[in-house]
Amino acid sequence: MASVKTALVIGGGIGGPVAALALRKAGIDATIHEAYDEPAGGTGGALMIAPNGLAALRIVGVDAALAAAGQPIRTQVFAHGTGRRFGTVPVLPGMEPSLVVRRGDLCRILHDEARSRGIPTEFGKRLVGVDEQPDGIVARFADGTSARADILIGADGIHSTVRTLIDPAAPVPQHTGLISFGSPAPEAATPAWAKCDEMYFVQGRKAFFGYWRLPDGRTMWFSNLPYERHLTSAQARAVAAGQWRRQLREAYAGDLPAERVIGLSDPDDLIVLGSMEAMPPVPHWYRGRMVLTGDAVHAPSSSSGQGVSLTVESAVELARCLRDLPGLPAAFAAYEGLRRERVESIAATAARTNSQKSGGPVARALTRLLAPIFLKTFLTPEKMFGPVHRHRIDWNRTVSAPADHSASVPPAPPG
Numbered sequence: 001m002a003s004v005k006t007a008l009v010i011g012g013g014i015g016g017p018v019a020a021l022a023l024r025k026a027g028i029d030a031t032i033h034e035a036y037d038e039p040a041g042g043t044g045g046a047l048m049i050a051p052n053g054l055a056a057l058r059i060v061g062v063d064a065a066l067a068a069a070g071q072p073i074r075t076q077v078f079a080h081g082t083g084r085r086f087g088t089v090p091v092l093p094g095m096e097p098s099l100v101v102r103r104g105d106l107c108r109i110l111h112d113e114a115r116s117r118g119i120p121t122e123f124g125k126r127l128v129g130v131d132e133q134p135d136g137i138v139a140r141f142a143d144g145t146s147a148r149a150d151i152l153i154g155a156d157g158i159h160s161t162v163r164t165l166i167d168p169a170a171p172v173p174q175h176t177g178l179i180s181f182g183s184p185a186p187e188a189a190t191p192a193w194a195k196c197d198e199m200y201f202v203q204g205r206k207a208f209f210g211y212w213r214l215p216d217g218r219t220m221w222f223s224n225l226p227y228e229r230h231l232t233s234a235q236a237r238a239v240a241a242g243q244w245r246r247q248l249r250e251a252y253a254g255d256l257p258a259e260r261v262i263g264l265s266d267p268d269d270l271i272v273l274g275s276m277e278a279m280p281p282v283p284h285w286y287r288g289r290m291v292l293t294g295d296a297v298h299a300p301s302s303s304s305g306q307g308v309s310l311t312v313e314s315a316v317e318l319a320r321c322l323r324d325l326p327g328l329p330a331a332f333a334a335y336e337g338l339r340r341e342r343v344e345s346i347a348a349t350a351a352r353t354n355s356q357k358s359g360g361p362v363a364r365a366l367t368r369l370l371a372p373i374f375l376k377t378f379l380t381p382e383k384m385f386g387p388v389h390r391h392r393i394d395w396n397r398t399v400s401a402p403a404d405h406s407a408s409v410p411p412a413p414p415g
Contacts, residue, residue, distance in 0.1 A: 003326045004028055006149035008139050010127050011156035012039055015294025015311040017110035019155050020119045021060040022319030025395075030119060031147065033139065035126040035156070039111045045182040045271045046220060047103050048073070048199075051095045052391045053309025056316050059395050065109045070099035071215065074197040081204035081255035089381045095389055097197070098305075100212065106308070122147070127161045130290065137289040151289045151328070153318070158277055160296035167284045173277035176301050176354040179227035179236060180273040181248065187217035189264035191257045194219065204255035208357045211261060221261050224276065224303070224357050225251055233274035241267040276301050278351065281344055286332035293318050298343035303357065304350035306388060314339050316393050324399040333402045346388060 007023055009016045012034030020030040049057070049070070057063055074097040078087035091097050111121065126142040130152060138148045154162025163170045194200065194213040202209040211221035225248065236244075245267045252258035278301040285292050294311035304310075318335045325331040 004150045004322050004328070004331070006030070006151075007322075008033060008137070008147055008149045008152045010139065010152060010154050010162055011160075011294075011296070012036075012107075012111070012121055012123070013155070013157060013294075014106060014110065014308060015155035015157075015296075015315050016153075017107075017114045017119075017121075018057070018060055018312045019153055019293055019315035019318060020114055021062075021110070021117065022316045023322070024117055024119060025060060026319040026323035028319070028322060030153075031149070032114065032119065032121040033125040033127065033141070033147065034121060034123050037124045039107050039121075039123075045103065045222065045273070046100050047106060047308050048305050049099045049101065049106075050306060050309045050385075051092075051098060051389045053306070053312050054096060054099060055392050056309070056312040059316050059393065060113070060312075062109055062113050065113070066099065066101065066106070069105045069109060070101040071212075072097040072099055072197055073199045073212065075195075075199075077198055077200045079200060079202050081202055081209075081252075081258065083256035089384065092381060092385060092389055100199075127156070130165055132288050132290075151291065151322075154290065154292045154296045155294050155315070156296055158279060158295040158299040160292065162290060163282065163292055163296050166287045166290050166292065167282075170282060170284065171280045173279055173299065175230040176276045176278055176303075176351075177226060177228065178224045178276040178301075178354060178357055179231060180222065180224055180276050180302065181244065182220070182222040182271040182273065183262075183265045183269045184214070185219040185221060185261045185265040187219075189257075189261045190217060190219040202255065202258060204252055204258055206255075207251045209252060209255065209258040211257070219261055221258075221265070223248060223252075223258075223262075224354075226357070227275070230275045233272070236272045236274040239272070241270045241272070244270060244272060276303070276354070278347060278354075281347075285336045285340070286329060289328065291318065291332045291335070298339070298347065300343070300347035300350040301354055303353040304346050306346050306350075310343050310346065313391070313393060314343070316395070320393070320395065321399050325401055330401050334399050337402050338399075342391070 007030040009020050009030050009032045012032050016032050020032050023030040074091050076089040079085045128142050129140040131138040136148050137152050138146050140146050154160050158173045190213055196213045199212045208224040211219050214220055248262050279299040282297050285297050293314045317338050321331040321335040
């Protein structure tokens with residue numbers, strides 16, 4: 001196939017705009033197609049972007065705007081629900097701090113940057129099918145319109161349509177056994193010791209609780225509540241906020257500072273995110289002129305702290321491969337080769353963390369007993385975060401063609 005000059009990017013959340021920005025930097029014209037009528041990301045709470053993710057975002061030039069909108073986190077503090085701390089992990093030597101940013105702010109920054117560089121975004125374009133041709137691919141949308149380019153990139157999230165077009169037998173997201181919530185709490189709820197550049201992770205008697213102090217003195221908190229039943233975001237939001245608040249207060253009764261923080265939070269401010277989901281390994285990342293990126297192909301649970309960072313890394317690496325390798329499927333295969341081992345390793349680590357969070361009383365008690373020992377002995381900050389946070393993409397380095405890519409290509413779907 002001839003070199004790629006144009007791309008259809010499906011998905012206007014985080015991965016889509018980053019992919020379009022990276023493609024433009026690589027000399028490839030892209031158009032973003034978003035299913036909703038406005039930029040994605042209006043719902044949801046805050047996101048943590050780790051140093052490796054910030055480095056990847058710097059490549060596409062959004063670091064200055066992001067720094068202005070985010071809150072740096074220089075220390076992670078681990079504690080029990082009794083209030084006793086058992087570990088502190090500072091920023092690794094030579095690393096910048098992680099950044100907490102509202103999801104909506106990050107999406108706005110990315111779309112503003114894409115617009116400033118002349119990258120168009122088409123809203124209300126829900127993908128329903130594709131027609132692959134020898135010299136291009138046509139995307140068909142629910143409103144009856146279509147668009148054509150050399151390739152199509154699926155950056156359409158964990159419930160990706162493009163993933164099923166590439167492989168109808170592709171796996172689906174898995175429920176982790178946890179349901180997620182978040183909310184701001186008034187300044188009166190903020191523990192006196194809480195600092196604006198620290199994030200606190202508390203293993204309570206029944207559930208995990210996290211929080212940090214906002215610059216205005218309030219507390220922002222999040223909860224991973226063990227919950228056997230799978231609920232979509234819509235299903236979870238259909239339950240009255242007051243009912244969820246009662247369950248949360250029961251789960252954290254006696255835990256410090258969760259009981260007080262939740263008790264002082266306004267039920268109307270509760271952010272109900274639904275079941276925490278994660279993608280199992282996806283066998284096929286590409287087929288023909290279609291390829292997946294971000295949560296569409298590798299969505300670790302939020303326990304990884306790497307969801308956004310891995311998404312932006314992959315978008316940048318995909319653009320590098322399309323820039324340096326003349327045709328398909330070599331570029332797609334090289335991209336998968338650069339990313340698969342890393343993202344699956346991080347996802348596996350997050351899955352183990354979820355098992356600890358959702359386990360029964362015995363498992364939680366064992367975690368409370370062993371975690372302080374691990375943090376004080378062999379589980380050093382460098383071992384915990386070094387291989388992940390120190391990862392850097394060398395944009396200027398030329399990508400080499402893979403030796404073999406045939407095993408990753410799925411058969412064409414029937415018809």
